[in-house]
Amino acid sequence: MSEPPKILVVGSVALDSIRTPFGETVEALGGSASYFALSASHFAPVGMVAVVGEDFPVKHRALFESRGIDVSGLAIAAGRTFRWRGEYNVELGHAHTLETQLNVFSTFHPRLDDRHRAAPYVFLANIDPDLQLEVRRQMRAPKLVISDTMDYWIARKPDRVLEVLREVDVALLNEEEARALAGETQLVRAAERLLEQGARAVIVKKGEHGALLRSREERFVTPAFPVAALRDPTGAGDSFAGGFLGWIARSGRIDASTLRQALACGATMASFAIEDFSPRRLIETDPAEVEGRLRTLYEMVHYDLEPVFPPNPNPK
């Protein structure tokens, strides 16, 4: 058996047709596993478990391979590839789904081979929480498992989503998902509530406001990288997850310091995803550019606290 991939992702590979105020794209490469894998591939070898139809363009598969991504788990099923059509308004906050064709994805049932089961770092991308649990239980002895979800599953299977939260090391959610799942409008309380409900650690992705990590021991916040020309927010969350888990897999450590760096790396990779349509910028970027953005983010938050708080000698 050849060496297992450092990172395993189980999710969707799709063809996206997207319109934003800044342009549009038709049947471009999309899907949570695609964005994640292309992002994480900057840091460590990635294996992908997903399904496409017979119409999936071979150039996309070649792109994955050119990034060193192991596509032995990318099954080709009879039928058409999963398609999503959506648009964003000028605020770019929320995608408005115009059409979803599940196609071959509707019967997706991830089967992991022995190599995949041995991967130390795992991303359970946004799929049915029942499938996420199946995958989780197939893994041999992973060092770190992270998960994503979406409003659709929170509305339909909240208990199963919470079960996933309890079975993974870090659960990623966006702001609205965290509020909805916790039943709390204030984000600080929502994160705490999710810990009370059994999550070990949660990362709340806040779009242009960055991301926060909350666990029993840890409370960390990173801003978003300040992108001057946001064109298409699709894939930001999965690219964030790719930067986060990629950083951890590359360093081989899961201590508090590494987790903080990993969040900043997630924010950095998300910034590339949103600068252009489909994963174009995410593929184009290189270590020097990634490092430059990491340094910018670092400099945006750091300061000295000394001299320590000076009491006011004035009022009684």
Added chain:
Amino acid sequence: MSEPPKILVVGSVALDSIRTPFGETVEALGGSASYFALSASHFAPVGMVAVVGEDFPVKHRALFESRGIDVSGLAIAAGRTFRWRGEYNVELGHAHTLETQLNVFSTFHPRLDDRHRAAPYVFLANIDPDLQLEVRRQMRAPKLVISDTMDYWIARKPDRVLEVLREVDVALLNEEEARALAGETQLVRAAERLLEQGARAVIVKKGEHGALLRSREERFVTPAFPVAALRDPTGAGDSFAGGFLGWIARSGRIDASTLRQALACGATMASFAIEDFSPRRLIETDPAEVEGRLRTLYEMVHYDLEPVFPPNPNPK
């Protein structure tokens, strides 16, 4: 002439009646100058220029004095004190104004005496931008002038609001105000646009997402202090301004490092304002508690970036 106050604030002193999902208060002390002065008084001597009516409770004046606030500029005019009645929904994001009685505030025309004109640090709180400009021009040689505004003035006098922006050192706005004034939905671009329009530096207050500072040289972000029990967001922005300018006045420096500390101090003081109705917690707090929150905020954002970004040896 006795020594001028270190900090001068020109703004409103009001009686607020507020309802939130967590309680309500009737005719409590409110107004931008009140929150600002009580916040800043933890750091340096504050002088207040504002107007109240003959019905203004003497206990509030005594409270200001007990905090070492110079109220020689708090005029008492014939008539009733400015009153505001508002409520917040469960999201606590935006106040819904139920009633505004300007009363004596409708003819407010700040007149500064020589002592006030000599103050080195000035906060032009949210009043008519024409009045803000009048006050700005009466100041002798201030070291740092900061301003606030609100949607009402941006809608009615956008050119005058921009004129204020150009005449002060740092303009404070909340997220919606920055977007509206700049005509840009993306916050990063909105801040840049305001610099292009002549602002020297802007601080965008983002509520539970913290605040950012943007100038030609500087790009800094601080998270909000994670308050577990938010009860009434009224006064958060003015308390932020009080912590920000208070820190600067206390340290006597305006370098980049001090500005960053000052933003964290602003976020810290805002966190006290929102934990209870009216400025109760803001008054109660003490240097040890302030320092504790400053340290928490500091620890929430700091990390090492070393070892530097490791390139992925894997993909071609």
